[in-house]
Amino acid sequence: MSTVIELNHVTKSYDRFELKDISLPIKEGYITGLIGPNGAGKTSMIKMIMGLISQDQGDIRVFGQNNHHEQAAIRGRIGYVSDESFYYENVTVKQMKNIIAPFYPGWDNDTYLRFQEQFKLSPGKRIKDLSKGMKIKFSLAVALSHGADLLIMDEPTSGLDPIFRREMLELLSEHIQDEKKSILFSTHNTTDLDRIADYIVFINEGRIIFNEMKESLSERYLLVKGGKELLDRDVRQWFVGLRENGLGFEGLISNRAEGERYFRDTAICETPTLEEIMYYTVKGDEAHA
Numbered sequence: 001m002s003t004v005i006e007l008n009h010v011t012k013s014y015d016r017f018e019l020k021d022i023s024l025p026i027k028e029g030y031i032t033g034l035i036g037p038n039g040a041g042k043t044s045m046i047k048m049i050m051g052l053i054s055q056d057q058g059d060i061r062v063f064g065q066n067n068h069h070e071q072a073a074i075r076g077r078i079g080y081v082s083d084e085s086f087y088y089e090n091v092t093v094k095q096m097k098n099i100i101a102p103f104y105p106g107w108d109n110d111t112y113l114r115f116q117e118q119f120k121l122s123p124g125k126r127i128k129d130l131s132k133g134m135k136i137k138f139s140l141a142v143a144l145s146h147g148a149d150l151l152i153m154d155e156p157t158s159g160l161d162p163i164f165r166r167e168m169l170e171l172l173s174e175h176i177q178d179e180k181k182s183i184l185f186s187t188h189n190t191t192d193l194d195r196i197a198d199y200i201v202f203i204n205e206g207r208i209i210f211n212e213m214k215e216s217l218s219e220r221y222l223l224v225k226g227g228k229e230l231l232d233r234d235v236r237q238w239f240v241g242l243r244e245n246g247l248g249f250e251g252l253i254s255n256r257a258e259g260e261r262y263f264r265d266t267a268i269c270e271t272p273t274l275e276e277i278m279y280y281t282v283k284g285d286e287a288h289a
């Protein structure tokens, strides 16, 4: 299976933060969700992939090409959607579109006009007068109108109402029907990813915790709820993260088969949601820090 993005031993240090030796393949033809708590390093990683900031070490390849040496060619094939605006504030939507379109050889104006109507974007409105959600809709209309092979989206749904959010997720699922197209999608909204993601990359404190198919996560992890008397020192070691209250506990185990064998008859065993996997992993990391 080919990869659309590849990070090899990438590091990036700021004063008080480091992305540490990140090696990561992102698969072509799939939707990959990037999750992690505030300040985990998601935006920094995306900006490095886009070539907007440079890594200190390691290399990044997009479509098999070095992301700095071949930056122009690569950018032409990427649709980038983020809640930071890269547009001129004083021009209208239509003028901005006319500025952007010539940069993309694959620009399809009919497609753009269709999205403009579907997203209720007023061509005469100035960029600075668009709401946060409307700016994201404009970015998305542009990204979907130039036949981008890769959509990279940094928290695109954060400013969107729930109705459009759903519409957008449907558009993304449709986009991916063409097996050569790929999406990397960073979000705090794990239910969006429960709906549409194929792969999940989980990052915490600048480290990759996993890069895995969503389905295999539910085969690997187990959420256990039970009475505290079940927890002795050895048993506690099995938990990635644990929360105790009163007489009971709830915790996450990363070896599902072993957890089920031990707790099957004495506790409640469930498949965790992505949010629960994230919560207990971060909590466990904090406890061991």
Ligand SMILES: Nc1ncnc2c1ncn2[C@@H]1O[C@H](COP(=O)(O)OP(=O)(O)OP(=O)(O)O)[C@@H](O)[C@H]1O
Binding pocket: 014, 015, 016, 017, 036, 037, 038, 039, 040, 041, 042, 043, 044, 045
């Ligand atoms: N230019 C910079 N100079 C110094 N520190 C920075 C810079 N950019 C980012 N950081 C730090 O790097 C860390 C990771 O930030 P980043 O924006 O990548 O995280 P994130 O996972 O996208 O977070 P969020 O979910 O809150 O958007 C943070 O601690 C941030 O303060």
